[in-house]
Amino acid sequence: MKGNLLVAHGGGPTAVINSSLYGVITEAQKHSDIEDILAARYGIEGVLIEDFININKKNQSNIDLLPGTPSSAIGSCRKKLTEEDYPILLEIFKKNNIRYFFYNGGNDSMDTCNKIAKLAEKSGYEMKVIGIPKTIDNDLAFTDHCPGFGSAARFVATSAMDLAKEVMARPAHVMIMETMGRNAGWLAASSVLGKINGESRPQLVYLPEIPFDMDSFLKDIETWNSKVTGLLVVVSEGLADKNGEMIAHRGLVDSFGHKTPGGVAQMLADTIIKRLGINAWAEVLGLLGRTSMPTQSSIDRDEAIAVGKFAVKSVIEGKTGQMVAIERISNYPYEFALKLVELSKVANVEKKFPLEWINEEGNGIKEDFMDYCMPLIGDPLPEYASYL
């Protein structure tokens, strides 16, 4: 049916969330059922105050730059809706004749999206609702991987290559590199992708999937530091002990009730210096990890655009209450297909890093992960000289 389209972003942006936005816009422009293409400014908060950007009135040459532009060109937020917000949202959708609604986000956003789809259906308001996946953490279930992950993985992989070279240039140093990843270790694991280049560099990796034990960690460091010059140690920000308590956090919780991690690299470096007397540096990859354009993956960008387009095609076909998911067809050459999965299945499920891809010692990643991840990061990684 004829009506307006609304798209909103939820949670932290990625290097390709604007690519999905570009996919939504350019596909929507082809369908006469879609009248105004609207975007909510600053995510669901923008919907609640009816702060809409009318894309139809925007310059197409600027829209064409979206796939090469990081962060969110329409803004985002990290708001958890209350039960009272939902009826307000429904009234706003009706008032603005929104018949197609797309929410582009991670786990929490898919939960919100699911609730909106259910509410529209229950109240008899005809509105097609589709979730568009996005997360650098790669922790959404029922999809092979998420748009945003490939680029973030490429950033982690090249950073690990570069920092490993850096630490190898000084005798007797250990470098602790902290990646994003609150509960799932996908990003920390991506640090091993560059290991195939140049010398087989020493590297330890600790993921939140394995309960962290300080004594065995220090034993690992002592053993490896005595064997090699310049040890790179990669840790997820969300490392937690056997009771599930994060070993370093800011003492804060976000609006979804999740604890905010932070400081694990510095804490571990300090502990290494104090207890082992070994020089240790801490490096935090920080927000560049989700926004760096020099490491945007071309595959990730192309998939993100395709996912956005598929979402629009799906609502035109009458689909609702679903999330677009990526299915892997083959690794080499890399091929994928798109499909839909029920939002109710996806919402609030976290896909952890598979335990069978972690080595027995719990401090390294097995080769199987390489085949999974390498196709997603785009162009081949550079080849580096071995140290002379």
Place this chain on the structure above:
Amino acid sequence: MKGNLLVAHGGGPTAVINSSLYGVITEAQKHSDIEDILAARYGIEGVLIEDFININKKNQSNIDLLPGTPSSAIGSCRKKLTEEDYPILLEIFKKNNIRYFFYNGGNDSMDTCNKIAKLAEKSGYEMKVIGIPKTIDNDLAFTDHCPGFGSAARFVATSAMDLAKEVMARPAHVMIMETMGRNAGWLAASSVLGKINGESRPQLVYLPEIPFDMDSFLKDIETWNSKVTGLLVVVSEGLADKNGEMIAHRGLVDSFGHKTPGGVAQMLADTIIKRLGINAWAEVLGLLGRTSMPTQSSIDRDEAIAVGKFAVKSVIEGKTGQMVAIERISNYPYEFALKLVELSKVANVEKKFPLEWINEEGNGIKEDFMDYCMPLIGDPLPEYASYL
């Protein structure tokens, strides 16, 4: 005269110090007067213990990868030589028939290099000594700029573009981005290069050349935050007050007696939150700032190779006690020439960022700097979409 060549690295590596090494090696391979091409492992410390790498015995295909490899492929150190070390060095040079010595580093290394040249001359040992400039800080005098700066400037420029987009995606946030630069503000200034793309984004920049005053800083933040959505504030790690005291440091000094900076972004973010009640994030670019290969500048790499080659050509012509310097011929198209300057002039002089390129308020950079810096960062910066 016939003899061996020795090259050593001093101080922190850069994205192109291996490019200069490549230049030295490939030029030296052309001259029959040069017998063994030796590299000191881990800088001057390697010389003192005669830990030499014989490059002649190394695989050429690996050497050919050096310009695309970050950090130092022969290792470096940050050791200040004592008076007792110099006669030991001279004996080692004689014993190993070192007739050509190259020290690739910054201010402190040029001082060391100068002393070695003088000692050889005074003692009648015929050895040609040339300094090869290297520093991401761009603070060496008597050269238009230093190899290593262009790549580091590109990293700062693209990071500022990406983080500016990131902070603009959330209402009412300020982001403090901390760059390297202990005493000179060249790197922090480079953050403005991307401003020409997309919307004219709000940005404040604070350099160590201007005494830092917390009250006027907070006034700047308050004023600008009320005007714009998403403010990027760039600070040099070495910001100091009117008495020359760093406003944030680790309470440590390095072996050259320099205070180690650190923590200025977090300190300023905390102060903004506490005193202004404005959300503020701190981002530290860290060691990737000197080692990131995705942002290596092609111009910087080509110049670094040329500088290494020129150093070898110079000793073959009998030159000694000099540093290779870059002279700028034109900006658009960018052209440069190489020359020699006396090491004694260069040693221990710091080239600060020109005050006439800083705006009157002391919180921004003037256009003149763009013409200076833009040619050095290589390929044009990407064009980003304006926010919708």
